[in-house]
Amino acid sequence: AAKSLGRNNYQIYEVSAEQAQQQNMALKSGLRHAEHNGELRVFYQPQVDAVTEDIVGMEALVRWEHPELGFIGPGFFIPLAEETGLIVSIGEWVLRTACRQAQEWERKFGLRLRLGVNLSAVQLMQPNLLEIVSSALDESGLDANLLEMEVTESISIKAAPNLVENLHGLHRLGCRIAIDDFGTGAASLDYLRKLPADRIKIDQSFVRNIGVDPDDEAIVRATIEMAHRLKRGVVAEGVEIEQHLQFLRANRCDELQGYLFCRPLPTPTFEKLLLERQRLLTAEASS
Ligand code: C2E
Ligand code: MG
Ligand code: MG
Ligand code: MG
Numbered sequence: 001a002a003k004s005l006g007r008n009n010y011q012i013y014e015v016s017a018e019q020a021q022q023q024n025m026a027l028k029s030g031l032r033h034a035e036h037n038g039e040l041r042v043f044y045q046p047q048v049d050a051v052t053e054d055i056v057g058m059e060a061l062v063r064w065e066h067p068e069l070g071f072i073g074p075g076f077f078i079p080l081a082e083e084t085g086l087i088v089s090i091g092e093w094v095l096r097t098a099c100r101q102a103q104e105w106e107r108k109f110g111l112r113l114r115l116g117v118n119l120s121a122v123q124l125m126q127p128n129l130l131e132i133v134s135s136a137l138d139e140s141g142l143d144a145n146l147l148e149m150e151v152t153e154s155i156s157i158k159a160a161p162n163l164v165e166n167l168h169g170l171h172r173l174g175c176r177i178a179i180d181d182f183g184t185g186a187a188s189l190d191y192l193r194k195l196p197a198d199r200i201k202i203d204q205s206f207v208r209n210i211g212v213d214p215d216d217e218a219i220v221r222a223t224i225e226m227a228h229r230l231k232r233g234v235v236a237e238g239v240e241i242e243q244h245l246q247f248l249r250a251n252r253c254d255e256l257q258g259y260l261f262c263r264p265l266p267t268p269t270f271e272k273l274l275l276e277r278q279r280l281l282t283a284e285a286s287s
Pocket of ligand 3: 180181201203204237
């Protein structure tokens with residue numbers, strides 16, 4: 001019985017692995033044409049001031065609108081894009097699209113919102129990263145100091161040639177650097193010490209456990225405290241409920257991002273949000 005169970009298990013595993021591989025291959029070939037076919041979308045999620053809850057920035061988050069499968073999240077296709085090297089052109093497309101959009105909103109609404117754009121390790125190792133970023137800034141007219149590049153600390157500094165130089169170069173261009181998913185990688189403190197980071201983004205796995213796990217609460221508190229002592233800003237991700245907000249505000253976190261305020265929105269919906277905000281401010285000013 002044990003033997004047949006073993007064989008069955010093996011078979012189940014083998015079939016599903018094969019299917020997964022086939023699916024991945026189909027998706028990789030589809031991804032090759034996604035940009036050219038206009039199937040990529042950038043969504044925007046607001047970042048709000050922890051005290052006033054006013055929108056102060058937004059993060060650009062890519063989605064793939066597959067013709068048959070519908071929306072595919074980046075958690076699924078970014079790894080495939082990294083494996084195939086497609087991330088370089090997809091990442092550049094996201095950067096140019098988001099910079100243009102941010103500049104358009106600045107013009108339309110007179111708002112100087114910070115724009116966060118995620119960079120993958122593969123992009124950070126590109127020798128021409130700085131040329132791409134400065135051309136995206138020139139072409140869009142966006143102020144460099146409104147652009148914040150988000151870097152995850154899953155990348156080993158030692159294993160990534162050009163990484164440190166590129167980040168210093170981005171800084172010289174006037175861009176800000178944020179360490180994304182802070183606390184989840186193996187090298188959080190090493191990153192803080194060696195990279196020119198302006199901000200820390202506390203990972204949502206810690207934020208989720210506010211009110212649940214006192215250890216994670218202690219980590220969140222200590223991270224905010226440390227960021228401030230190092231004169232860095234701090235943003236919490238994955239703020240979903242009022243209790244998270246109260247805790248983060250009481251502990252002086254600077255900015256918040258999460259479903260409690262808003263989900264990532266497609267361009268027209270985000271624009272409606274800005275319009276709404278503008279109406280409110282105008283009404284307040286004239287009353
Ligand atoms: P990230 O940069 O840490 O982005 C935050 C993720 O958390 C986003 O997932 C966002 O939709 C999600 N999120 C925001 N608020 C909440 C919340 O309150 N609760 C929960 N449960 N989730 C929340 P998304 O859009 O699926 O992106 C996943 C990851 O994919 C991103 O994590 C980022 O690492 C990567 N990614 C997204 N866009 C790009 C891109 O243009 N380039 C690169 N290289 N990576 C990207
Ligand atoms: Mg991010
Ligand atoms: Mg994150
Ligand atoms: Mg992430």
